[in-house]
Amino acid sequence: MIEMRQLVIFRAVARTGSFSAAARQLGYTQPAISQQIKAMERSLGTPLIVRSGRQMQLTEAGESLCRHAVTILGAINTAETEIKAIAGLRAGRIRVAAFPSACSVLVPKALSLTRRAHPDLRVTLVEAEPPEAVGLLRGGESEVAVVFDYPVTFNATASAGIKDTCRAADLACLSVHPLFTERMRVLLPPGHRMSGSARTEPLCLAELAQESWIAGCPQCRGHLIDACQEAGFHPDIAYATDDNPAVAGLVAEGLGVALVPELALLGGVPKGVRSLPVEPAMERRVLAVTLPDLDAVPAVAAMVQQLGLAVSLTDSATS
The missing domain is CATH 3.40.190.290 (D-Maltodextrin-Binding Protein; domain 2)
Structure with missing residues (x-):
């Protein structure tokens, strides 16, 4: 089961292209970012990100998750906005x-x-x-x-x-x-x-x-x-x-x-x-x-x- 925090971290890594940049953006340490990505990969049973030299690339599964992450996080943001308006x-x-x-x-x-x-x-x-x-x-x-x-x-x-x-x-x-x-x-x-x-x-x-x-x-x-x-x-x-x-x-x-x-x-x-x-x-x-x-x-x-x-x-x- 993917946790919401992990989805936010994965989306930040995919958008910035590096663990260190995602860590700075979210206020985490780089090892913490790496641990969360590895935990997601173990949970899903497949690699999401691969390294090629100094570059990071998304696997096919990672690209799929990235597309869904945009939709899911957008829907959650909309829901939060609506709920705050109702409250x-x-x-x-x-x-x-x-x-x-x-x-x-x-x-x-x-x-x-x-x-x-x-x-x-x-x-x-x-x-x-x-x-x-x-x-x-x-x-x-x-x-x-x-x-x-x-x-x-x-x-x-x-x-x-x-x-x-x-x-x-x-x-x-x-x-x-x-x-x-x-x-x-x-x-x-x-x-x-x-x-x-x-x-x-x-x-x-x-x-x-x-x-x-x-x-x-x-x-x-x-x-x-x-x-x-x-x-x-x-x-x-x-x-x-x-x-x-x-x-x-x-x-x-x-x-x-x-x-x-x-x-x-x-x-x-x-x-x-x-x-x-x-x-x-x-x-x-x-x-x-x-x-x-x-x-x-x-x-x-x-x-x-x-x-x-x-x-x-x-x-x-x-x-």
Whole structure:
């Protein structure tokens, strides 16, 4: 097996025409150059260089190796240049998967910040609910997934003590970066008996036991059912949709009430729809997750950092 160092030495000898010149060029002693050439010849089982008086000549095998050495060393130099560019965020890509409401405000802000900070980094985005987003991450189809979970059941294997209820989107063995915690709110249709314009105090879910409900994605739907059962009733889910604006639209038409996260309300709600806090207070966590080995990749670290910055900017804009 030819070592890369030997290939560099052989190429220098072939180019300069002497061991001593190659030694001066590479910073070796002449005996060291000679030993490396002999080691290559033993490994390959044939002479590469022959002496004719004071002249050195390449054998047929040496000429063949010299041609390949130019190609190999050139390819390695190109690879090193590309890798240094990627490491320095002057090239490369980062693929992000994120749930829909995060794709409306938070993630676009993070992508914009990343583009301004690293204009040569190519960033792509795919919308996916947490289970699918984590599946894309584990399957090598994304490097960062923005997901949410509801802090109900502690999962001792999740990173940083995160409470994990991401059904089918198991956070175990992933690197978890908490972004923020948001509160849940109830949406009430126009003219609802509990939506007086002066009301600001939290609304107990038990007060809505007789209402029709509009549920969100399967994960949110499961949380709604758990929360209502904790309040002493099973919700009558009349409609279900993964689209947050559609949830608000259904509420606006008086078709039911809904339990939604604050992130889903950043774009506003239809006229007449009231948003009230819930009692007892309910929250969900928004997380950036990646594979542990990807944490050290500069592009991944940069994206997680920009997501955190986007959170602070979004909070400032909405406070």
